[in-house]
Structures are given as structure tokens and as C-alpha cells.
Amino acid sequence: PGGGPAGDLLILVEEQEDKVLKRDGNNVIYDLYLNFVDAALGTSVEIPSIGGKVRIKIDPGTQSGKMLR
Numbered sequence: 001p002g003g004g005p006a007g008d009l010l011i012l013v014e015e016q017e018d019k020v021l022k023r024d025g026n027n028v029i030y031d032l033y034l035n036f037v038d039a040a041l042g043t044s045v046e047i048p049s050i051g052g053k054v055r056i057k058i059d060p061g062t063q064s065g066k067m068l069r
Contacts (some may be wrong), residue, residue: 019027034058 012017022029025068030047038045039066056068 021050034062039064 022031028050030049032045032047034045035044039062040041040060041047042062043058044055045058046055058068
């Protein structure tokens with residue numbers, strides 16, 4: 001249609017930085033800050049994710065800097 005030569009449609013997708021979630025390769029990182037009591041005794045917290053909020057369990061004795069999957 002239009003009588004011109006056929007061509008390709010090129011689309012550039014750029015990732016927009018999120019205010020809460022960070023990307024590290026294929027991983028999504030969320031920094032969770034817990035008080036000492038919750039880290040020592042364990043707790044359950046709701047955190048944001050790509051698909052909405054999820055609830056995760058923090059085991060008793062969780063150390064600062066621990067990476068949860």
C-alpha cells in the first residue's frame with residue numbers, strides 16, 4: 001500500500017529506572033530494612049515486586065546483608 005519499497009519497522013526499547021526496585025542483570029533487587037527485633041526473631045513482610053506485592057518470610061537470626069531469593 002502506498003507504492004513504495006517494503007521496509008522494516010525498528011523499535012528501540014529503553015528501560016526506565018524504577019524508584020524502588022533495582023536491576024542487576026536478570027535479577028531484581030529490593031533493599032529491605034528491618035529492625036533488630038524482626039531480624040533476630042524472624043517475621044513476615046510484604047514487599048513490592050514486578051507483578052505486585054508479595055509476602056516473604058524472614059527467618060529468625062537473619063544477618064545484615066543476607067540476600068534472599
